[in-house]
Amino acid sequence: MRVPRTLIWTAAPTAELQRALHREGSGPAALVPVTSGTVLLPARQGGFAAAMRLAARCREIGGTALVLRWAGATRVGSDGVRTTYRGSPLSAMRLVGPVTWWLLKGRERGEADLTADVTQVVGLVDEGRADTHVAGLPSARSRLADLPINTLLPVIPVTQGAAPPEPPLT
Secondary structure (H helix, E strand, C coil), X not given: CCCCEEEEXXXXXXXXXXXXXXXXXXXXXXXXEECCEEEEEECHHHHXXXXXXXXXXXXXXXXXXXXXXXXXXEEEEECCCCEEEECCHHHHHHHHCHHHHHHCCCEEECCCCCCHHHHHHHHHHHCXXXXXXXXXXXXXXXXXXXXXXXXXXXXXXXXXXXXXXXXXXX
16 A cells, blocks of 8 residues: 555635644644635644544634545545545555544545545645655745645645734734
8 A cells, every 4th residue: 555645625715724723733734725725735644533633623614624535546535424435445444544444424435525626636646746744844945945736736834833923903
């Protein structure tokens, strides 16, 4: 099995999500603004259970969030109520972990409903154009400007302990 990848899609506006995640010290992660909302690329080492907790926070902000975890042809997607998987049940269980697998609600074979812009981000991640290994997210002075996904889509870093400045009151 290839290295698992995870993303979270939410309808929340990127700036609102960025402020909320910074306020609560969530991160590291990368936010990708897309037409349908925001794609959040969390750190790989967090796993599916951590992504589900982060998606719950995204749902509080944007009303909806879908977690997608995949490796090769196996995919698991969950919106918090319904969980779909592609591949064998055993490979899906390995992808999210056995305990998390049994805790997921509404497991059924099928494909997660992804918009075209989220499918584009999935493709970029699969091509190696997105650095989802954001635990050591580089600064703008070092490698951040050279991340290939930046040439195709905007990426906004969310780092722990560094809140963005609040806009001035007018």
